[in-house]
Amino acid sequence: MGDSESESEAPKVKLRPIVRLGMFLISHSHLLSVVCCTAGVLTLLLLPLLAKNTYISENALMPGSANPMLSSQEVSEANGLVKDLTNLDLKPMASGIESQRLIAQYMSNLGAEVSFQKFYPQSNQFHPLHFFSSPDSATIRENISCSSFGLNTVGIIRAPRGDGKEAIVLVTPYNSEKIGLGEALSLGIAYSVFSLLTRVTWLAKDIIWVVADSKYGEYAAVDAWLRDYYIPVFSGLGTQYAEMCHGLEENTITERNMRDGFKRAGTMAAALVIKVVDRSEQFEDSLSIYAEASNGQMPNLDLINIVNYLAVHRQGLRIKVEKMWSLLNCKWLMILGEILESLGHLAKSLNPQWKFGIPAADYVEGTATLASSLYYQALGIPTGPHGAFRDYQVDAITLEISSRVSSNNKGRQNDFLLRGGRLIEGVIRSVNNLLEKFHQSFFLYLLTSPSKFLSVGVYMIAFALLVASLPMVAASLYAHANNLDPSFEKNKSNHPASAANELGITLRSWKWLYAAKKVLVVHLWGAVVLLLPYFICQIPNCTPTTSFVVWVLLSIFSLLILFWILGSPFYYVNASQPQQREWALLKSVTISAAFIGLCLMSVINFATAEIGALLMVPMCLMAHPLKLDVKSRKLRKFSRVACNLALGFIGFPPTAFLVFKGVFEGFDGISVSDFWNWLESIWAWSSATYLYIGMIHLPCWILCIHVILHPC
Known part of the structure; x- marks a missing residue:
């Protein structure tokens, strides 16, 4: 008991x-x-509703703090390149190597170091052993012929105030077999900036201009150049076969630079891919930004912020990011936006300091942009050739400029080249101010508009x-x-x-x-x-x-x-x-x-x-x-x-x-x-x-x- x-x-x-x-x-x-x-x-x-306005986190960037130096002189030189390229494209017997020789000649006249990089298109097939690794650089397609390789043209400007340890990259994709007006204009914008940078004294980082041969795809050309830049190939089937195939004259600049080998600069601080597309339905020039890379990787938000600031406040361009267009006409989404807008007005009437709610139209557009940002990050496929840089931890974006330029309107073309060139100049000048890599701002974020974002928190x-x-x-x-x-x-x-x-x-x-x-x-x-x-x-x-x-x-x-x-x-x-x-x-x-x-x-x-x-x-x-x-x-x-x-x-x-x-x-x-x-x-x-x-x-x-x- x-x-x-x-x-x-x-x-x-x-x-x-x-x-x-x-x-x-x-x-x-x-x-x-x-x-x-x-x-x-x-x-x-x-x-x-929770999205915040973008802001520059790195004070050293100082976008727009200096007046642009690009003038009509550089625009005139760029017009000459555009004219020569378009005239060359009209010749029935002109080959792709002629345009590459022409671009190389223009680069060389500025005093840049010019080189060529030969690459073969790789078979983009699923292989379980190569899933999360880069494919073998020596793997090329079978049954190759003399015309089956691409040729990238690369020009390098050595910075007068630099030590050769850092570089900024400009990329202009173009089809060497048929150059359109948009591709010629993108080359013209890059050349005008390249021409200016050969004469400035404030440049502290080397400038690399890659004219990517995109006849096998824009991404493939940029990826091939980056692979050789970071993983040198001193011998191989591709190089031997390319030298056997092409019989260029001994006294040409192309042959001399081919013998000089692959040229390099320092560690890449940032990269800009410049593309010009013809959107005749637009009433004004606009700029579309593509930032998504493989497996949802994004560049540092500061890079997008400086482009957005300079394009809107300095060059008067309308900035666009991708949207899920089907959501813009979604009725239930508009009804939800109106409800949230009414709740916002009610909250403001109770306390003016409560900033809750946005206009219904802004909510629908923000949701469409957010859905697009989620989709492309989840898809895991790069939205442009900039994705190749992100695989090497280099911050890069693609700038797609919509133009209303016609070949007959020279005044409009000069204005377009001037605005585009000054935009690129301002971005390069901001990145040039950095003493270290981008790190202050966010790498994990979603965009709801060009000027609003959601952080990972x-x-x-x-x-x-x-x-x-x-x-x-x-x-x-x-x-x-x-x-x-x-x-x-x-x-x-x-x-x-x-x-x-x-x-x-x-x-x-x-x-x-x-x-x-x-x-x-x-x-x-x-x-x-x-x-x-x-x-x-x-x-x-x-x-x-x-x-x-x-x-x-x-x-x-x-x-x-x-x-x-x-x-x-x-x-x-x-x-x-x-x-x-x-x-x-x-x-x-x-x-x-x-x-x-x-x-x-x-x-x-x-x-x-x-x-x-x-x-x-x-x-x-x-x-x-x-x-x-x-x-x-x-x-x-x-x-x-x-x-x-x-x-x-x-x-x-x-x-x-x-x-x-x-x-x-x-x-x-x-x-x-x-x-x-x-x-x-x-x-x-x-x-x-x-x-x-x-x-x-x-x-x-x-x-x-x-x-x-x-x-x-």
Whole structure:
């Protein structure tokens, strides 16, 4: 009696506050998951309201602090180059080497060091061993001919006040086989600045002007030059074959510089890609900025800020960034913008210091720009040749200037060259002031307009709210499945207390391992699915539709094989009595895997993780066996059945792609081949989104479908 009384009077162990908090969150996980998901979506919709005005973080940049020095003299010289190039393009017998010789001659007349860089177009095909590494520089296409290589022309100005350790790069892509007016004007702008910089005394960084031969693609030409700049190739098939092919005259500047070899300057501080496009429908000159590089990498925001400031406040250009144009005409988005605008007016009436809300039109435009910025970062494909620089950690952007210049209007052409040249001069002068690399401003950001941005500390809130519910629900499911395990209750009644507890813990641990084993098998299958396109590409004359069908069939077959080898033996502790809560353990492990995968993906490409969380989190949380919901015959259960079917349909990667493509671009002409072409493009560019689809999203979708169709 004394022992029993002492045991009953023994003080209860007081749990730590963090343990009590964890128990509270787990016990209310369903309510908290609804709150977190709703808050995450609302936060994402409110992001345009939270955008801040851009500002120059690095004081040394001082954009616009000096008057531009570019004058009509440099513009006149640039006009001469434009005229010679356009006249050369009109000659029927003119070859690409003639234009390169002409550009090299103009560079040499300014006193620049001129060199040529020969490159071959590389086959841009998927190879699993080269996914996150640069392809071999000696790998070229088969059956090459004398006209099958590109030739970049490079001019270097040595800074009079520099030590040769830093450089600024100008890139002007052009097609050597056919030069249009826009390409000639971009060369003219770069030449006018190049001409000025040969005479200034304030230059402290070397200037490299790369005239990239873009007949095989703008990115390929720039990437080939950067590869040789950072990874010298002293001998190889490409160099030997190129020298064998081209028979240039011995006394030409081209042949002399070819013998001089590849010329280099210092470490690159920044790079500007200059392109001129003809937009005759525009009523004014405008400037489009492209900044996205591979896997969502962005240049330092200060580089965009100085371009925006100089273009707007010094040259009077209208700045544009990419938008999701379909969202501009979205009615529900306009209604939401009007509601937020009304709430902003109400908040201002209550307290004038509350600055909440923006005009509805600005909200819609900001949302369209934000969606475009998210999309292109998540896509992981560079939006221009500047992406090649970002792979070497060089801040670079592409400046696409829209021109209304015609070949007959010389006055308009002079004004255009003057404004464009002064813009580039101002940017170079600001970068020239830097004593170190860009580091003060942001590298992780989203744009909502050319002059507004969202830092990572703001837009990560939406992602954090979306994924916060996953570990809580996973822990709740695990606890619920173990506490209500019928086999554990049966063993508890037939054995002593200590033995029953020990046996119950053992059984529960094994069941968790069985669920983890199945999840692991499915994720291994995802890795197999990632490798299948490499073998499908070897099939000759295979259309995209056929490739997609073969990929789906092989994926299904490989999944069945893996389950037969790894997944089916010892699936249950007692195969004759499958446990009612086995699906809960499987869902718990699936949600845990989804949480880990999304968090890892957010480190590689945050935009991909953000979009993936919008699709995956509701699908993982709502997954529930249809058989149990149908048996209950309640309206709430049937609504969950409808949600599961809808989320399962939309969550399938090909379906999600086609639905989003139809919403944003229209459903006319959509086919399954579009998904294969898109998939082929992201794996060819080594986009991490390709890994996300195969290693995270698709396995979690399969597991959620398995939970939904579980026999119970």
